[in-house]
Amino acid sequence: MSIELDLKNWGFSAEHSKWLVDFRRANGRAPRVLSIGNIANNAYKNAVILRQCGVECDVLCPNYYHVMGVPEWEEGRFSTSELNFDRPDWSSVPVAGFERPKWFAQGYLGTCLDYLISLREGAPSADALWDQLLEETNSPGFGSGSAIFHDPHPPEVVEKAAQRLQGLFKVCFPARSDAPQFEAVSLSYYGILADERRWKRLFSHYDVVTGYAIDGIYPLFFGKRPYICFEHGTIRSIPFDENILGQLCALSYVMADDVLITNCDNVVAANRLNLNSYRFVPHAILERKLDEQRISQLRADLLARHQADFIVFHPPRQHWSSERNLNFEKGNDIFLRGFADFVKTARPKAVAGLVNWGQHVAETKRLIEELGIEDRVFWIDPVPVQVMTDYVAASDVLADQFVIGAWGSIMPIGMMLGKPTLLYLNEEVHHWCFPVMPPVLNAKTVDEVSSSLTKATDDEYRHRIAADGVRWYNQYHSENVVAGRLFDSLIAAKRSERECEMKRSVQELRAQLSILEFERPVPKAPEPLPSEPIAPPCPAPPPRRVLASILRYVPGIRSVSRLLLRYAPNLRGAIVRRLQLD
Numbered sequence: 001m002s003i004e005l006d007l008k009n010w011g012f013s014a015e016h017s018k019w020l021v022d023f024r025r026a027n028g029r030a031p032r033v034l035s036i037g038n039i040a041n042n043a044y045k046n047a048v049i050l051r052q053c054g055v056e057c058d059v060l061c062p063n064y065y066h067v068m069g070v071p072e073w074e075e076g077r078f079s080t081s082e083l084n085f086d087r088p089d090w091s092s093v094p095v096a097g098f099e100r101p102k103w104f105a106q107g108y109l110g111t112c113l114d115y116l117i118s119l120r121e122g123a124p125s126a127d128a129l130w131d132q133l134l135e136e137t138n139s140p141g142f143g144s145g146s147a148i149f150h151d152p153h154p155p156e157v158v159e160k161a162a163q164r165l166q167g168l169f170k171v172c173f174p175a176r177s178d179a180p181q182f183e184a185v186s187l188s189y190y191g192i193l194a195d196e197r198r199w200k201r202l203f204s205h206y207d208v209v210t211g212y213a214i215d216g217i218y219p220l221f222f223g224k225r226p227y228i229c230f231e232h233g234t235i236r237s238i239p240f241d242e243n244i245l246g247q248l249c250a251l252s253y254v255m256a257d258d259v260l261i262t263n264c265d266n267v268v269a270a271n272r273l274n275l276n277s278y279r280f281v282p283h284a285i286l287e288r289k290l291d292e293q294r295i296s297q298l299r300a301d302l303l304a305r306h307q308a309d310f311i312v313f314h315p316p317r318q319h320w321s322s323e324r325n326l327n328f329e330k331g332n333d334i335f336l337r338g339f340a341d342f343v344k345t346a347r348p349k350a351v352a353g354l355v356n357w358g359q360h361v362a363e364t365k366r367l368i369e370e371l372g373i374e375d376r377v378f379w380i381d382p383v384p385v386q387v388m389t390d391y392v393a394a395s396d397v398l399a400d401q402f403v404i405g406a407w408g409s410i411m412p413i414g415m416m417l418g419k420p421t422l423l424y425l426n427e428e429v430h431h432w433c434f435p436v437m438p439p440v441l442n443a444k445t446v447d448e449v450s451s452s453l454t455k456a457t458d459d460e461y462r463h464r465i466a467a468d469g470v471r472w473y474n475q476y477h478s479e480n481v482v483a484g485r486l487f488d489s490l491i492a493a494k495r496s497e498r499e500c501e502m503k504r505s506v507q508e509l510r511a512q513l514s515i516l517e518f519e520r521p522v523p524k525a526p527e528p529l530p531s532e533p534i535a536p537p538c539p540a541p542p543p544r545r546v547l548a549s550i551l552r553y554v555p556g557i558r559s560v561s562r563l564l565l566r567y568a569p570n571l572r573g574a575i576v577r578r579l580q581l582d
Helices: 014-027 039-052 071-075 109-121 126-137 155-172 182-194 196-203 217-221 244-255 264-273 292-305 332-345 361-371 385-394 410-417 446-456 459-476 479-499 501-514 543-553 557-567 571-578
Strands: 032-036 056-062 104-107 208-212 227-231 258-261 278-280 310-314 350-355 377-380 397-399 421-423
Touching: 014 479, 032 039, 039 056, 039 071, 039 208, 039 227, 039 479, 056 109, 071 385, 104 109, 104 126, 109 126, 109 196, 155 182, 155 217, 155 244, 182 196, 182 217, 182 244, 196 217, 208 217, 208 479, 217 244, 227 244, 227 479, 244 264, 258 264, 258 479, 278 479, 292 310, 292 385, 310 332, 310 385, 332 350, 332 361, 332 446, 385 410, 397 410, 397 446, 410 421, 410 459, 421 446, 446 459
Parallel strands: 032 056, 032 208, 056 104, 208 227, 227 258, 258 278, 310 350, 310 397, 350 377, 397 421
Antiparallel strands: none
């Protein structure tokens, strides 16, 4: 029986359109969003969707060049057989019909910063910097890039910035015994913190900054408000590690004005971190028109080449082990054992397609040999998204992962294309995200994989679940849905900027106070000589003088104190008592 879909509109709505119109009227321009980081092309895809809705969204992708984190991987069609996946040279790769957009800045960090500043300020240097970015992207080495707007701080300012982070961490996580130490912050981020003026100049051109994965640290470092953190599996364990990466990751998410969660099971981590505001957003899938003739030809070729009558495509990376590390595990062995049983008991001419990538390719090939299904498995090199989509469309069943109970970008492609999708879905952790679960072939064990594949050989059942999948995708996972969720987050972040101003100011003040180990400044009188009378102790300086010293030497605390006193004049006495000066 077909599923009944909730009629609630999740997509880009009239309310979102009104907010956009009101923003334009109030500011004389469209909203501007800067996205930092682009693992798995999440920032690029979201920027495309936001731009389609009228938001000016730029992407900053410094010093990250992996082939799966660039627009060409999402939009192009090309061979990967001779490609360096970690540092591809795009000048030698024919990507027909696609030109990289100039709002996507990839290259050395300094050049990325200077380019986006020049682009937003209309500086004549923008064109030359764009050419420099393309050259840096296609070069084999690494570097710091241009320094047109570089105006570094002296070491003492960097030290105070590091102390601020330590203080904020203690305020936000009073129960934790660890905290980011100055030495670790300085070792990892000295150059970033010293370049504060250039970062702030860039941030001044945007209404909201979104940090992907751990890149929310940049607006955190420089006090940019509002900012959003986008997690795609990031907070499952990293924020709880007692090292500098984990500590700053945790702090950036807790201090964010809003958090976007793509992996439904990470609601557990969100609650553990006690996030200020968070919401679910599906992994974006860019909906491109299919070439039905090309797909029909691909399917015919696969069936003929492998003498097959049923195709199961399993594209996740090969990453599986007995340890079942939830940060990486795909459960490929569970699928292969279930597929082997399916071949032997139900469909001897079935064939499975795997992608030759991941840490355990060799182990997978040995397992296939042990199972005696070498002739029922074919391998392809990693291929761009548009080519992979053709393989999904040419298959009878799409197989995803079988351990973590959640999905990324593979399952919704199957839903979108009307392909029954086999994976393990932990429904319990998805109820907060979806009122209706996706109509998948839910399997966690070898036997469940085998039985689900057998069930999918029934044409009527397969067509019914495929149709339900398309309807579910359109209602809960489409580009339009992602647009609505992204706008919800933008609106919430802008609202938080106003409503949480007092809270953030208190946090900043408490952070400064936590690192100031002030004691009552009563100098000890020197021991008198035997022939001298005992002198009275020096009086403590008045509170006003000590507060003046704090305002002079603690960066940023003057504006914070003014804000506090504006909202709560009686706090002056509380501040004095906190410093033990009254």
